[in-house]
Amino acid sequence: MFHYISGPLTVLMPTAAVVDAGGVGFKLTVSSNTYERISPAAAGKERVKLYTHLAIREDDMELFGFYDESELETFRLLITVSGVGPKAAMAILSAFTPEKFALAVCTEDKKTIARANGIGPKTAARIILELHDKMAAGAPLPSAFEGAVAAMPTPQISGGNNITEAQEALLVLGYSRTEVLRALSGIDTATLDTENIIRAALKKLM
Numbered sequence: 001m002f003h004y005i006s007g008p009l010t011v012l013m014p015t016a017a018v019v020d021a022g023g024v025g026f027k028l029t030v031s032s033n034t035y036e037r038i039s040p041a042a043a044g045k046e047r048v049k050l051y052t053h054l055a056i057r058e059d060d061m062e063l064f065g066f067y068d069e070s071e072l073e074t075f076r077l078l079i080t081v082s083g084v085g086p087k088a089a090m091a092i093l094s095a096f097t098p099e100k101f102a103l104a105v106c107t108e109d110k111k112t113i114a115r116a117n118g119i120g121p122k123t124a125a126r127i128i129l130e131l132h133d134k135m136a137a138g139a140p141l142p143s144a145f146e147g148a149v150a151a152m153p154t155p156q157i158s159g160g161n162n163i164t165e166a167q168e169a170l171l172v173l174g175y176s177r178t179e180v181l182r183a184l185s186g187i188d189t190a191t192l193d194t195e196n197i198i199r200a201a202l203k204k205l206m
Helices: 032-041 069-078 086-095 098-106 121-136 142-151 161-172 177-184 194-205
Strands: 004-013 016-021 024-029 047-057 060-066
Touching (some): 004 024, 032 047, 060 086, 098 161, 098 194, 161 177, 177 194
């Protein structure tokens, strides 16, 4: 129904934002990540643009707002998982950026996913089972990953392709070069493949 809503941010709470679009105040449920990214605009009631998803239930309608399309597409992918509704999807997006969530799925790291509020090990396992192939193929975030990889500086960690690929993946997820170097130090990169190097590094980072 709506692709996005743009206008002055008139009210902001940790879980909701009100955007004045054409004189109508649209209340949108937002994740912690979106809240943090739009919060600087709240003080001056500056304009924001939130991508939207309208959830319609038998007795209620709820409008969800997302800072960018990557978060919106991840939300829509999550609610296709059996037993994962909008509330659980927002809990996951409040705990992880779309990129960090995608890597957790691709590396089958259910312990990390289960750290989201209200998401248990069984739900995390189901999410991985149903979304792994889709996300491993690059959906729903190809532009997010491609843009981040293209903008990355040339890797400076010595070693083979596995360590280089692991470093690039961690940089894509938003970790700093210092954090990546610290996390990779001490890992037996000579005997591990890229996926297991990433898993070992994420355990240290998280």
